[in-house]
Amino acid sequence: MIKPSKLKPGDAVGVVSPAGPVNPSDLEAGFHFLKAKGFTVHVAPHVYDRQEYLAGNDEDRLSDLQDMFRNTEIKAIFCSRGGYGSLRLLDRIDYDLIRKNPKIIVGYSDMTALLTAIFKKTGLITFHGPMVKGLSSLPEMAWRNLAQMISSEQPASFSPMGGYPLRGGKATGPIMGGNLSLICRLLGTPFMPSLAGCILFIEDRGEALYRLDRMLTHLTLSGSLEGIKGLITGQFIDCGETVAIDRLIKERFTPMNIPVAAGFPLGHGPENTTLPLGISAELDTDVMALSFLESAVI
Numbered sequence: 001m002i003k004p005s006k007l008k009p010g011d012a013v014g015v016v017s018p019a020g021p022v023n024p025s026d027l028e029a030g031f032h033f034l035k036a037k038g039f040t041v042h043v044a045p046h047v048y049d050r051q052e053y054l055a056g057n058d059e060d061r062l063s064d065l066q067d068m069f070r071n072t073e074i075k076a077i078f079c080s081r082g083g084y085g086s087l088r089l090l091d092r093i094d095y096d097l098i099r100k101n102p103k104i105i106v107g108y109s110d111m112t113a114l115l116t117a118i119f120k121k122t123g124l125i126t127f128h129g130p131m132v133k134g135l136s137s138l139p140e141m142a143w144r145n146l147a148q149m150i151s152s153e154q155p156a157s158f159s160p161m162g163g164y165p166l167r168g169g170k171a172t173g174p175i176m177g178g179n180l181s182l183i184c185r186l187l188g189t190p191f192m193p194s195l196a197g198c199i200l201f202i203e204d205r206g207e208a209l210y211r212l213d214r215m216l217t218h219l220t221l222s223g224s225l226e227g228i229k230g231l232i233t234g235q236f237i238d239c240g241e242t243v244a245i246d247r248l249i250k251e252r253f254t255p256m257n258i259p260v261a262a263g264f265p266l267g268h269g270p271e272n273t274t275l276p277l278g279i280s281a282e283l284d285t286d287v288m289a290l291s292f293l294e295s296a297v298i
Contacts, residue, residue, distance in 0.1 A: 001278060002124045004076075004104045006297035007151045009038035011075040014068035015132055016044045017055035019110040020083020022133065024048055027080055029136035034078075037147075044068060047080055054085045062089050069101045076150060081133040082109030087182070089114070090191050095121040104150050104297070106274070107131050108267060109205070112178030117191035119277045125296050128178050128201075128266070129274030139271055146274040149296055156296075159289035162265045162273070163232075166250050168286045169259035171230030172293070174278050177201035179267070184215045187222050196227030199283050201275060203234030203267025209244055212236070216252045225256070230283040232290070233262045235269035259285040 007013070013034060015027070031041050044064035049056025068077045090113060099122040106127040107115060115126035129146050130138055138146075148156050176198040177183065183202065186192035204212065219225050231253050236245050246262055253260050261283065265271035276296035283290050 002099065002102045002122060003296060003298045004102045004125060006153060007076050007104060010040070012040045012042055012073050013076045013078055014042045014044060014071065014074040015047055015078050015080055016061070016064045016068055017047045017049070017080040018061050018065055018089060018114055019055060019079070019085035020053060020081055021050040021055045022048065022080045027132050030132035030134070033136040034132075042074060053083065055080070058088050058092070061085065062092055065089070066094055066097055069098050069103060074103065076104035076106065079107035079111050079131045081131055082107070082111060084110055086110050086114040087185060090117045090189070093117070098122050098124060106146070106150070108272065109179050110182060112182035113186060113191070115277055116178065116183075116186060116193065120191055120193040123278075125279060126277045127274055127296070128277060130272045134272065137270065142271045142273060149274045149276055151297070153295045153297065155292040155294055157289070157291040158273070159287070159291065161261065161288050161290045162271075163261050163263035163288065165285040165288060166246060166260040166262045167254060167258070169230075170282065170284045170286070171199055171259050172280065172282045173197045173199045173229040174280050175199050175201065175275050176277055177232075178203070180204045180212070180215050181207065184218050187218070187224060195224055198228055199230040199232065199281060200228050201232040201234060201264070201266065203236065204239060205237040205268040207236070207239050209240045209248065212239060212245065213248055216248065220252065228256070228258060230258050231260045232264050232283065233260075234264050234266035237268040259283055261285045261288065
C-alpha cells in the first residue's frame with residue numbers, strides 16, 4: 001500500500017479529463033472554488049478536447065493524466081467529470097510511473113475504473129469523491145470531509161454515518177468499491193482487485209431496477225462477492241423507488257450474514273462523501289458508524 005502526500009494550502013492541483021467531454025463553463029465555478037480554498041490550478045492541455053462522447057482521443061487523454069503524475073509541482077489530480085472513457089486507458093497506463101510518483105487522485109462515476117485499476121496495479125490509495133464540475137455546489141460538510149481525507153493525517157470517521165441499517169453487525173476491512181456499473185465492467189480484467197475481506201460500497205445513476213438486479217447477480221455468479229465483510233450502498237439516483245432497491249439489496253446480501261448500511265451520501269447525490277480505496281475501516285451498523293483505522297495520506 002502506498003499513501004500519497006497530503007495536500008497543503010498553496011499546493012498546485014492538476015485537472016484532467018480522462019472520460020467524457022466538458023465545456024469551459026462547466027469547470028469555471030470549480031476552479032474558483034479550488035483557488036478560494038488556497039490552491040493553484042493547472043489545467044491539462046486537452047481538458048476541453050472533444051471527440052464525440054470522449055474528451056479527445058485516447059492518446060491525449062492518457063498523456064494529460066501521466067504528465068500530471070510526472071509533474072513534480074502537482075500534488076493532487078482532480079478529474080473534471082465522468083461520462084465514459086477511462087476504461088479505454090487502463091491497458092495503456094504506465095503504472096510504474098504512477099508508483100514512482102504517487103499523488104492524490106480524486107473522482108467517481110466512470111473514474112471508478114481508473115481509481116480501481118491504479119490501486120490494483122500500484123497499491124496507491126485513491127479517492128472516490130467529487131470532481132471539478134460539481135465542486136462549487138458541494139455542501140460545506142462534504143467539502144470538509146474531502147479536505148480531511150486528502151489533507152489530514154488523522155483518521156476520518158462518520159459517527160453517526162448518514163443512511164440507515166439494512167442488517168446489523170460489525171465488520172473490519174479495507175474499503176473498496178464505487179460505481180456498480182464500472183465494477184461489473186472490470187470483472188475478468190487484470191484491473192479488478194479481489195473484494196474478499198473488504199467492506200464494499202456501491203452506487204449508481206440512471207439504472208432501472210432490473211439492471212441493478214442483473215449487475216448484482218453478475219457479481220454473485222462471478223464469485224466476486226465471496227468473502228466480503230460488509231456493504232455500504234450510496235445514492236442510486238434515478239434508479240427507481242428506494243424501497244424496491246433496498247428490497248433487492250437485502251435479498252442479495254442478507255444470506256451473506258454481513259452488516260449492510262444503505263443510503264450513505266456518496267456518489268451522484270449532492271453530498272458525495274469522499275472515501276479512500278484501500279484504507280481499513282470498521283463498519284458498525286448497530287450504531288451506524290464508519291471509522292477508518294488509519295489516515296489515507298502521509
